[in-house]
Amino acid sequence: MNHSSKVLPASVLLMVAGAKGAVASTLAVAAAHLRTDPESIHHSLTTAGLFPDLPPFYAIDFVGWDRMDAPLITAIESHGVLPKTIWADHQAVLNDRVIRPAPSSNIPWQDQIDQVTADIEYYKSLYPKSQAVLINLLPAGKRIDMENLKTAEMLFKALSPTDFPDLTYVLAAVRAGIPVVNFSPNTVEVRPIVDEAVTRDVPIAGCDGKTGQTYFKVALASALKARGLFVDGWYSLNLLGNADGKNLMDPERAAGKVANKTELLDEILGYRVGNRYGRPTHTVRIDYYPPRGDAKEAWDVVDFNGLFGLPMSIRLNLHGRDSILAAPMVIDLARWMVALKQAGRSGLIPELGFFFKKPMGANPPLTFQDQVRALEKLAGECGQ
Numbered sequence: 001m002n003h004s005s006k007v008l009p010a011s012v013l014l015m016v017a018g019a020k021g022a023v024a025s026t027l028a029v030a031a032a033h034l035r036t037d038p039e040s041i042h043h044s045l046t047t048a049g050l051f052p053d054l055p056p057f058y059a060i061d062f063v064g065w066d067r068m069d070a071p072l073i074t075a076i077e078s079h080g081v082l083p084k085t086i087w088a089d090h091q092a093v094l095n096d097r098v099i100r101p102a103p104s105s106n107i108p109w110q111d112q113i114d115q116v117t118a119d120i121e122y123y124k125s126l127y128p129k130s131q132a133v134l135i136n137l138l139p140a141g142k143r144i145d146m147e148n149l150k151t152a153e154m155l156f157k158a159l160s161p162t163d164f165p166d167l168t169y170v171l172a173a174v175r176a177g178i179p180v181v182n183f184s185p186n187t188v189e190v191r192p193i194v195d196e197a198v199t200r201d202v203p204i205a206g207c208d209g210k211t212g213q214t215y216f217k218v219a220l221a222s223a224l225k226a227r228g229l230f231v232d233g234w235y236s237l238n239l240l241g242n243a244d245g246k247n248l249m250d251p252e253r254a255a256g257k258v259a260n261k262t263e264l265l266d267e268i269l270g271y272r273v274g275n276r277y278g279r280p281t282h283t284v285r286i287d288y289y290p291p292r293g294d295a296k297e298a299w300d301v302v303d304f305n306g307l308f309g310l311p312m313s314i315r316l317n318l319h320g321r322d323s324i325l326a327a328p329m330v331i332d333l334a335r336w337m338v339a340l341k342q343a344g345r346s347g348l349i350p351e352l353g354f355f356f357k358k359p360m361g362a363n364p365p366l367t368f369q370d371q372v373r374a375l376e377k378l379a380g381e382c383g384q
């Protein structure tokens with residue numbers, strides 16, 4: 001089927017912070033491809049058959065911000081995620097995507113928010129019939145405890161916008177009434193932002209997309225738990241050669257991601273893995289290994305005990321593709337957010353825990369089964 005000759009329907013408009021990154025640029029190509037050949041990739045979307053009242057699943061537009069000056073096409077080429085044969089036919093559309101520069105980190109925080117707010121208004125004017133969602137795909141940053149920062153003023157006073165650029169985009173989006181997907185491991189779900197989101201009827205979903213190793217870890221841990229098999233230790237190694245992997249070489253930046261990948265196992269199982277050794281035996285390592293590029297490799301060694309405590313183990317070796325796994329999830333999440341906003345949901349959406357390593361909000365579902373069930377229930381709330 002070719003939709004290019006038709007009048008384009010209203011779309012879901014992705015406003016992407018970090019629009020030229022590996023995930024975002026893959027997303028831009030997927031959005032272009034959906035317009036011309038939706039059938040060839042619709043199976044990658046879990047929402048393709050949902051939400052008939054929304055713009056169709058193939059109607060996705062893309063704008064955003066990045067610090068990088070190079071054109072989007074150059075970014076696509078340099079990330080090396082997609083062979084040229086996949087994006088060559090979409091060059092004209094990709095060249096037309098409007099990606100504005102990130103606000104300078106040298107101007108006051110409020111001025112940065114004002115700049116992003118003006119950009120949002122401009123993007124809305126370009127796509128007046130579209131339903132916008134902010135997608136946070138900025139690099140992993142520092143992790144700090146923001147629990148005590150209860151007002152926007154406290155936030156501005158305690159933090160530097162250079163260290164927490166995500167907050168600039170998220171605040172501007174929430175104030176403009178735009179739902180937010182926080183795919184990064186960075187904390188944006190702070191009290192002042194969530195309060196404002198509730199006041200303005202804006203849903204927020206996050207954080208840290210659960211794309212590869214952790215997705216399978218949740219499924220496997222849930223299966224072991226369901227059979228009463230005791231997990232004695234779990235060693236997880238990630239070999240990652242893209243910019244995200246390089247960035248995560250910095251221990252301060254990796255801390256949040258490693259914590260998100262680690263904490264969930266004990267939460268799923270309901271006990272502390274390694275307790276009998278007096279120390280955790282769930283280890284997660286992320287190593288930057290350039291030859292892998294975006295084609296990340298993950299190794300898992302799972303030691304577990306059965307009847308009479310007799311030991312057994314599983315080896316799992318994932319040869320994944322980070323951005324290929326992530327991009328369709330972002331589209332699905334954006335469509336969920338539009339549906340949830342229409343259904344009147346606001347604030348954090350813990351029921352979307354299926355998509356995240358660290359689902360934000362009260363009592364998120366933890367096991368794989370509960371996460372799937374929560375999604376089905378949420379679909380019911382959205383009239384499915």
Ligand SMILES: NC(=O)c1ccc[n+]([C@@H]2O[C@H](COP(=O)([O-])OP(=O)(O)OC[C@H]3O[C@@H](n4cnc5c(N)ncnc54)[C@H](O)[C@@H]3O)[C@@H](O)[C@H]2O)c1
Pocket residue numbers: 017018019020021022023024065066067068102103136137138139140165183184185208209210211212242243244247322323325326
């Ligand atoms: N790929 C996955 O499987 C996966 C899974 C979970 C989470 N994530 C997270 O998604 C995020 C994006 O991943 P990626 O691989 O695309 O990273 P990336 O480093 O390739 O992309 C980040 C982009 O953000 C841009 N940027 C940096 N600072 C900016 C600013 N202040 N304003 C606007 N743009 C800015 C960079 O120039 C770059 O283009 C990361 O936080 C990563 O940890 C990825």
